[in-house]
Amino acid sequence: MQACIMAEGTVEQAIETPAAVLEFPVSRAPGLIRASRTLAPLERLDVYRGMYELRLVEALKVDYPGLRKLWGEETFEELARLYVAAHPSRSYTLNRLGDQLPEFVPQVEGLAKARFAWDLARLELAETVVFDEEESAAAEAGAIAGLTEEQWGRLRFQPVRALRMLQMHYPAHEYMQAVRRDETPAAPRPRKTNLIVYRRAHALLHLPMAAPGYALFEMLAQGCTLAEGMEAMQEAGGGSPKQVFDYFRVWFEERLFSRVEIW
């Protein structure tokens, strides 16, 4: 029954798929189900098939509103059906059904704006992950007040859990923000974008960053010391002490760190 429900095509085709035949021979399938006064056995099975597809496609629609807007309902639903067939749910929760969608997008031939769609899909996945992440208490800026220069270099910063970093070829976050305003934006032109997706006061937020700041934050997120992060920042284009100060001011204001310690 499950194989029939999950198979593509018509119900008649579904009962002939190898997976369905493994469950029961095609000739026996209709005899396993009672007819009702209005529906034949396979029509009754088809009710479940319709609901399965609808439920999973709806779940993907909720998680990927940007892709829906980009392609329109028909194309998105077609992609969603292909995706669900390739990646059936293996979890009790639908929250993570779409986790492989960003990697699936480039595999589908003929999709319009595929390169931007890949960025957009990665952003939307990051948003769903950040939305569901555990809450973690934020560190206060006072944690780094009054330190010596030598202590500064040995500082380590742990980001809050509800945070993800993205490097994109397009400013997909600007597109998403327009979608959330109920607009119908055009797909943007390519522009290298470094982005932090995070949650503050239960709201999903985007923090675009210049390359040096992103390189510094990335190193810190990997557990490196501030001194190591500063080296990476220099390689990414450098930054003045004032810029570094401004980075940390914003990062603490946005409550991006959960822990600060001297290594």
Add this chain to the structure above:
Amino acid sequence: MTNRWGLPDLGFGIGLRTVHFPHILADWPEMDWFEILSENFMDTGGRPAYVLDRVAERYPVVMHGVSMSVGSTDPVNFEYLKKLKALAKRTKARWISDHLCWTGVSGKNTHDLLPMPYTDESLRHVVERVKTIMDYLEQPVFLENPSSYLEFTSSTWTEGEFLSQVAEQSGCGILLDVNNVYVSAFNHGFDAGEYVDRIPADRIAQIHLAGHTNKGTHILDTHSDHVVDEVWELYRRVCQRAGGVATLIEWDEAVPSFETVRAEAWKAKAYREGNDACGSQAA
């Protein structure tokens, strides 16, 4: 007054739904209790978890799940149960319920409440699984009769008989979804009144009411509308036998305002109390 599991009649509740979060947090409206869809809160630490914590501080909360899959032949999912148990502890959930169904096999999940063949073999299978689950959760579980759209020719029990047997032999309770009885009765052509009359009254631990969608050839359990008159009459019939049982309104599609859903809950109260304003007087 408590039931055989020592649990109280919580009165009349509604499902806790996202669209009502702002209203609930702003006004803390009068409501006897809330039911949550367990899976919506098990893996999130964001706003839903925050709201649930606030709600659980002020109202009794009951957990209703869709993934226990008591009819599946896959091993019992203890990872799922562990999270379920933790959520129940966190929310001080009065009880946990799920459905008499299976949701998937071979590690896959259809996210649907699939019907089972009602046979002696499947009865033994479900009873053992329910006992295992209740042992792990260290509390009784209440199983709901699902709405269904097909029946197996191999079934030797009716659904009502089967569910009653599961309850008697495992010790679990029954969450009687009166709308589901009506839906399945229409789809399969059995007598809904006879079904509810034969459910052991002392095993009915909770009641669900909801609206549905009539497609002509069959009815879908969509939770998308008001409870229909025929279901209200069935509910009255159940109340006459079972007395005070916690009753919940489910509304999941095209969810209207909080006040509209709550009005359905208060209507249930009037029905249970035999109030003339809600229709014909109980005999």
